[in-house]
Amino acid sequence: MKKALMWLLMLWKRLLLKKGFILLLVMIPLSALLINLSASSEHGFITIAVATDSSDELSGAVADELCNDKKAFRFLRCDTEEDAIRLVESLKADAAWVIEPRLAESITVAAPAGKLKIATVYQREENVLLRMAREKLYSAVYPDISYSLYRSYVTEELLPNQKISEEELKEYYSQYSDKESIIDIVYPDGSAYNEKSDYITSPLRGLFVIMLMLCGLASSAYFLSEEKRGVYSLVTSGKRTLIMAAGNLCALITAGMFVTLALVMSGLYTDFWRESLNMILLIITSTLFCTCLGRIIGSVNGLCLTVPIILVTAIVFCPVFVNLNTAKPIQILLPPYHYLNAVYDGSVLWNSVIYSLSATAVCIILGCIRKRNAR
């Protein structure tokens, strides 16, 4: 036991003396910090220039509401229609919305007659995102449209002969105004939806685990390089695979701590127990994956050439930027795939356990083959 601990300590210490490894570890939380800081500034998947009539209070309020809602869309206020169109023509905005002048008046008169015009939209070409963005504008104006429909119906159809004051109408309407949303959003395991999710920070979890896997692959490469230099010449062939795995484990535990820190810094950290269990399984599966790969390839040069392929494969087939439902045999070989799928669905964790058992068997077989070849 003491010997094993000594080995672990030495393997850990030698990793911490490698500048490249330290650089990679430091980059994980640093990139979380930088991306998080930049994500706090204005951004949006599409940019919309909004031009309003300065004398109209309602259109100003609508524009303010849109500009304060920082999620998928970014809104820029413009003073004039020409300024907004110029932004579209110069590719600085994807669309320009010129809100109708005297919008409040227009809603009051035209909405009940079904002839409402909210805005003139200038865009380069129609696409699904711009359609969805218009839903947002409609949603911002809808409370006034709704009130106008109600008011018009009550005064003109329901009680045409009664003189109802505006205050009375508003009093009836405001009684039911403070209702909560009728839709709750949750994840498959019942946990609350992360309302702070942002398309800029969302892929960070995937990128961090890929960097974690890179730490494991680097550790395998360091081991192979040391083995070639004869550092482990006093160790029997059979035990060298075990030492490689131990070295990878040390590297991945260290990387795992940095990734956890980065997740906390980027606001992606969810629940302590779920994250801890998921991370432990990721460390185990990545250790076994990197050890198997290192043993199969067998040389530093070969492993270094394979790493870019592994990384590209992981970025493409794991749900880092997109969730491709294809090439399942490749996906299930990659530890990040199981980890990322288990983040919000705990039932998938069993896949990591099965993976660990299978990869352990492969490592043992590779170790035995190596031992036999060495005799």
Added chain:
Amino acid sequence: MISALNYLRTQFKRSLKYYPAVIAVTMALIVCAGLLLFGIIANNEGKESKLKVKVGMVGEIEESHMGVGISMLQEIDSSRYYVEFVPLDTKEAEKRLKNGELLGYINVPEGFVDSVIDGENLPLTYIAGSDPSALTPLLIEEVLSLVSDLVLECQNGVYAMYDAGQNYGLEYSELRNGMEELNIRYFDAMFSREEAFTVKNIGTGKELGFGDYYMAAFFILLPLLWGIVCLPLETKRDMSLYRMLRSRGLSPFAQCVGDYIPFLLIIAIGTLLMLLCGNAVTAHLNMSLGIFGSANMVSSFISLLPAVILVTAMQFLLYELTSDLISTLLLQLISTIGLSFISGIFYPAGALPSILRNIGAVTPVGVAFDSIAALFNGYPGTADAFICLGYAAVILLCAALVRSIRIRSVGK
């Protein structure tokens, strides 16, 4: 004295010996990432349904109001362009969500419609899948928010109307008729909301479409990956050779040129192969994508070269900075991933925060990407080419400087 030409010739021969390994790994990279990306882009190009997401509906949706409502949404509402509601049972919905076939599903509780009519509002539960992009879930969140607002405001108006009528002594039957009529007006307004906008399309101008954008990004990513593949060839593990060459009259700058040109040649040949493969595939699929399908391959290749030169110069400088194989690998990978992210390779540059966009635009990867994007747009500029070449020259000078410093430093 060793001449620069002799050194260049020697480095060419050395690179050629290594080239079969580069080709093998390159083919693996192309098979892995390139064809898949090509297939995705080719399948989605030009289709408006590319963002149409599937959302499951679970629960009592066959009852008259809910079923009719969903049919109307799918047939006449503008949301039919971006979302498809699929009626399912709970087990099927969970299975499809796990497989990624659904973005999420809505659980409609028993008695939902009656609860809305009565004002009790049993909540709908949307079970969200873990889509990594977060963009489509964000958009669906916006849509769900709109649906909730429409229902609540409609409820607001109808109940307020009921209270007003009741206060003024109207009969129950009149109030019921009033509720139905007002509901119809609300539905009318909801389904005709697209008519509230006058849409004018002013033309795309100098903007790349989705497929062309990511094809241009691919043309930057591949040289970066190929450059990493040349790791065993380009890593300067031992400076003693270069010190010896320096002592024989070969300057660090001449050494760098002699090392860089074969490296560039490997990458350039790879780019040419990529163009030929892409052309063959697009010809087979009978389509045009970016510069693939272009009649003049030579002109396309020459237009791509300045960007390739810039990217390879950057990688060459990174190779000069480290001496250990693994550290070099890590430095190259971190630079590739980091610079690709901020230069708009993974996300369109316009979608990034302005600070990242501005930094990305001045990095070698960002400048090279802009140059290739202009080419894909049909507006290749000589200015872009000169900027790329000038930037590359500066980087190579820096590489020569680093080489010179390393040669002079003792014991390394």
